[in-house]
Amino acid sequence: MKKLTSLVLLFSTLGMFSQTKFEKGYFIDNQNNKVECLIKNLRWLNNPKEIQYKLNENGDERSFSVENSKGFQVYNGPYYHRVSGEFPITTALTTDKGIEATPKLVDREVFVKEIITGKASLYEYYDENERNFVLFTTEDKQTPIILLYKQYIRVNSNDIKENNIYRRQLLEHLNCGTVEDIQKTAYTRKSLVSYILSYNKCVDPLHEGKEIDKASFKTKTKLGLIVFGGVANYGFDPSSIRDIDFENKVSPTVGLELEAILPFGNNKWSVFLSSQYASYKAKGKTTLNNVELEVGDIELSQIVNNFGGRHYMFFSNNLSVFMQFGATLDHNTTKNFNPNSEFRRSVYEIRSFNFGGFGGVGLSIDQKYYLNTTYFVGGSILRNDLDSPNNLKRFVVSVGVKL
Structure with a gap:
């Protein structure tokens, strides 16, 4: 979680320096003069009160408002x-x-x-x-x-x-x-x-x-299918089973994502729905009288379904970084947890479904190519492990391309 917080703070700072496009348009001043210019197009959700513009690409940024303009338009917009x-x-x-x-x-x-x-x-x-x-x-x-x-x-x-x-x-x-x-x-x-x-x-x-x-x-709402693959770093830490360490393992993951870039905010906001496959297999070990012993194993396969939102911060017409947050529903298709006889297996049965959340940051080129890091929270996969609301640790790095 500390890693995620640090990354979010870093990308939020970078976002302060990100760009919004100036696009061709015009405004009508109080003397009915039509002023051709470049307007900072925020694709406003609420009706704007003050609008930034430039007379040319290298010009100074200026503004007009409802007090000194009878109307305005970014070409091809309302x-x-x-x-x-x-x-x-x-x-x-x-x-x-x-x-x-x-x-x-x-x-x-x-x-x-x-x-x-x-x-x-x-x-x-x-x-x-x-x-x-x-x-x-x-x-x-x-x-x-x-x-x-x-x-x-x-x-x-x-x-x-x-x-x-x-x-x-x-x-x-x-x-x-x-x-x-x-x-x-x-x-x-x-x-x-x-x-x-x-x-x-x-x-x-x-x-x-x-x-x-x-x-x-219709023309501004962009719907795209993203194919992605990467690696998932899994860990398992059921705190109610004391003095046992399960290995962290890295495994491949693949998935599909449907993203809708929303028609306001200059292509900076989107919602998405994704589904990916990942698996985790590890042994639990403990130390007794200075001797390391295997005391159980876990085998888990998941279909991880995510629904969330994404905010892009542009540094040029092509390059952007983004932050994303949302909710997760895991379907555990393989769920074998086999502690040794001294542990009551019925208490530690793995759920078929579990809920959680995620957050992450990434890099995008043309909103077509993606490098994505995602940290998952709240992944409690054991039915009665009340002491460990986040006993499944997951961190995913993936690359994707929008079809």
């Missing part, structure tokens, strides 16, 4: 449009909802992200505690229609109710003979996108519009 107005506190993303049905309105000037462009355009505002939706129509492209909504709790009840004011707004501004469809439209991105696309098609069948950010999500 457009962010400045909107000022009264936004509802929907309480949809919080547990503290209250009994007041009327939404509290808060003045905001923010960048909202374009989701649909067409006769009716849909934008989204999102932060940790709130999600709002904004409409623009071809009749008035300058005035935003901020859709109002509120979740609340009925008095003397824990039932969550909804004040769907936005449906009246849709009926007033985007009604194409589809009142029933409006009543079915929920205050969610998926439902609003579906309705607005159908409205655009209704008013102009040749120009339905398109869901910009969905297409962007």
Whole structure:
């Protein structure tokens, strides 16, 4: 564990010097000038407030914000449009909802992200505690229609109710003979996108519009299969069986991993699911009257299933280091533990399945070639060895390639 902590601290320090790409884009200043530049693309999960940019590759890093920019775009990404107005506190993303049905309105000037462009355009505002939706129509492209909504709790009840004011707004501004469809439209991105696309098609069948950010999500979410192999250093230390040492052994390991690089944070975050095979076979020894004796042996084969997350830190367009953490489910396919007769075998039966966790660091080239180190914790394989919650020690070094 100390080794893992040291490695994490080292790679965290290196991460302070890692890079985020500046990509071609533009912003519109308050005088309606379009400024071509290189924007530091963080692929924002929450709507950004301040954006860093350069006028050229060798230029100084500058910034613009919602106060001095009407909008901006990284090319091939969604457009962010400045909107000022009264936004509802929907309480949809919080547990503290209250009994007041009327939404509290808060003045905001923010960048909202374009989701649909067409006769009716849909934008989204999102932060940790709130999600709002904004409409623009071809009749008035300058005035935003901020859709109002509120979740609340009925008095003397824990039932969550909804004040769907936005449906009246849709009926007033985007009604194409589809009142029933409006009543079915929920205050969610998926439902609003579906309705607005159908409205655009209704008013102009040749120009339905398109869901910009969905297409962007599909192209940016990268799914890949990694084949890897390496060596696993195993050790076994059941503390309830005193004065016995089991040998550390190194054995080969092979596996497959499915990784999804997420569409925000500039390709720096991913989730993965992996499965690998490894085995361990060793003898237990003790010393009695200065004589070394064999007092048992263990033979273990495992299918190690990992689910976790990974954070990349880029040092160039090609080279990155990463940290990873997650949970482990081991399936012990071979589980022979044979202590000598003085130990009660039934007490020390090996489980068929055991849970644990892992952490590690590694190096990647082009997010295609990998050098990976993983340390496993919480691997208790004996049923009743309560004194040893981590009696199986494992450290794996592997190399992999993404297909």
